[in-house]
Amino acid sequence: MSRNTIQRVTSLCVLLTLAVLWQVASILVPYETVPGEPMVPGWQIVATRTFLSLADYWPGGLGVKAVQQGGARTYAGAALAILSNSWDTSLRLYTGLALGATVGFIAGLAVSWSVWSRRLVSLPAQILRTFPLMALIPMFQLWFGLTFEGSVLFVALSVSVILFTGTVNAVGNVSDVFVDYARTLGASRFQIYWSVILPAIFPELRSSILLAVGASWTTVVASEFLGAQTGLGQIIVYSEYFGYVDRMFVVALFLLVYAAITYALFERASRRLTEWMPRESPGNIIRTSWKPPQAGAEF
Amino acid sequence: MAAYGAPLNVKGAVSMAVLRLRHVTQFFLRSGGGLVEAVSDVSLIIPAQQFVCLIGPSGCGKTTLLQLVAGLIPYSRGEIDVDGAEVVGPSPDRGLVFQRDSVFPWMRVIENAAYGLKCRGVSKDKRLDTARAYLRQVGLGNVERSWPRELSGGMLKRVAVATVFANSPKVLLLDEPFGSLDYVTKLQLHQVLLNLWSRYKPTVLFVTHDVDEAMLLADRIVVMKDGRLVDDRQITLPRPRTVESLALPEAVNHKEVLLRHLGLGDLVRTGLISQ
Numbered sequence: 001m002s003r004n005t006i007q008r009v010t011s012l013c014v015l016l017t018l019a020v021l022w023q024v025a026s027i028l029v030p031y032e033t034v035p036g037e038p039m040v041p042g043w044q045i046v047a048t049r050t051f052l053s054l055a056d057y058w059p060g061g062l063g064v065k066a067v068q069q070g071g072a073r074t075y076a077g078a079a080l081a082i083l084s085n086s087w088d089t090s091l092r093l094y095t096g097l098a099l100g101a102t103v104g105f106i107a108g109l110a111v112s113w114s115v116w117s118r119r120l121v122s123l124p125a126q127i128l129r130t131f132p133l134m135a136l137i138p139m140f141q142l143w144f145g146l147t148f149e150g151s152v153l154f155v156a157l158s159v160s161v162i163l164f165t166g167t168v169n170a171v172g173n174v175s176d177v178f179v180d181y182a183r184t185l186g187a188s189r190f191q192i193y194w195s196v197i198l199p200a201i202f203p204e205l206r207s208s209i210l211l212a213v214g215a216s217w218t219t220v221v222a223s224e225f226l227g228a229q230t231g232l233g234q235i236i237v238y239s240e241y242f243g244y245v246d247r248m249f250v251v252a253l254f255l256l257v258y259a260a261i262t263y264a265l266f267e268r269a270s271r272r273l274t275e276w277m278p279r280e281s282p283g284n285i286i287r288t289s290w291k292p293p294q295a296g297a298e299f
Numbered sequence: 300m301a302a303y304g305a306p307l308n309v310k311g312a313v314s315m316a317v318l319r320l321r322h323v324t325q326f327f328l329r330s331g332g333g334l335v336e337a338v339s340d341v342s343l344i345i346p347a348q349q350f351v352c353l354i355g356p357s358g359c360g361k362t363t364l365l366q367l368v369a370g371l372i373p374y375s376r377g378e379i380d381v382d383g384a385e386v387v388g389p390s391p392d393r394g395l396v397f398q399r400d401s402v403f404p405w406m407r408v409i410e411n412a413a414y415g416l417k418c419r420g421v422s423k424d425k426r427l428d429t430a431r432a433y434l435r436q437v438g439l440g441n442v443e444r445s446w447p448r449e450l451s452g453g454m455l456k457r458v459a460v461a462t463v464f465a466n467s468p469k470v471l472l473l474d475e476p477f478g479s480l481d482y483v484t485k486l487q488l489h490q491v492l493l494n495l496w497s498r499y500k501p502t503v504l505f506v507t508h509d510v511d512e513a514m515l516l517a518d519r520i521v522v523m524k525d526g527r528l529v530d531d532r533q534i535t536l537p538r539p540r541t542v543e544s545l546a547l548p549e550a551v552n553h554k555e556v557l558l559r560h561l562g563l564g565d566l567v568r569t570g571l572i573s574q
Contacts, residue, residue: 180371180397182418
């Protein structure tokens, strides 16, 4: 078996083990939040009743009647509910992510661009960075109510502080020799940023972007907890009122899948931009031990 | 070297530039307070097409002086000019080959070699042709699509030399460029450099602490100590020079004096120096 196959099979086994552990927990934990709603719902519940119950969150339309208006719980309704709520959440997320990443990145570059841009940007950004984000939630609620803009700005804020810090650090780590070399070859400041700073900081920036993606999923759901009318976070909050742990669990699974897809897309998109980098050791494992040759191997 | 025969579209007019330094002084602020004079009142005129080596013990200010000429750092006092044009910052007219690896790892070899031309707005076809021609002249015609990570240290230096020459500099500055290379690779790169120099004849200021290297390359050796120029010697050894040239009486004399300047007087036999 190739190294890749082994790695995939191993990962799959780990996932299956986690699923089995969840099932074991569902058997061992006898508590219920309200009668009929287990604290740890097993897969037999999640895969059947729970998914169907998501149809409750479909407001009606496309030939599928809303449950509140007397419609039956159908798989179509459940699928539509998941799709439309995922769409709403994703729209908030990606708008916020794009806005926050752009602002944070540009502000981060501004710190090294010139003495004046540093003076203007650095201190306010550093102050903003240390604000506890969750403490700002009530303020955002009062300022923006439950609007789309409120969610987007909240996500953007969380993303921008991460990208800002990441960019400032990454630029600080760019070797002077590259910048000086570019200068002596005749590069303008703009050319230096475009063809030296950007490619040089990208590998380091990748980890900041991944962190920011993670944070954006957290903050978009948090912003929906405040009482949004739609979105995956809103489903979780409503489920809490009624003790529907199974629904929370299903929504969390969807969030997990979406986040994984986002990571995978980003990995793929960034592969070409890091083509120049030295190849890492397989699986990025630090070599600390040295296996002696197998018995019988001849050299 | 089999790398001759550059096509005629190469912008490689033979250069005729005089580099002048007049009373150049550079202060640094010491971290504990007070000023350090890294370069003190240095005056030096390098005529067109001359190959000058600047040697001195480490910490004598020779790298600082080179950076002043490159325009990477502003000088505190004095004047530096190339053909009367004052140095007020870096310019592609004054190419610099760095001690550390400066080749951009995120560009392929040919993109590296064409980078200076790209910055100056040369069209893509033209700059790639030019870059290719210079890569061939440094013996790298076959790796133009490689990434720098796939190249050895000596090959990376060749890329840097080709990149700087592709810019047709009037003045070529080199800061201990081959210091990190092994003996054989270093000698090969001397040939590469001398070939290009004899072809395009930029005015050269080459910083080194290697006396033999200086004797093999230079028309003239300038010695720097504690920020000041303390010696200035014409090297009239016939070219092309070989390793045997270093055994000629003239070379031996120069070498003894230079080693004394570097603080290695104890290693030098006495009585041979023609003062």
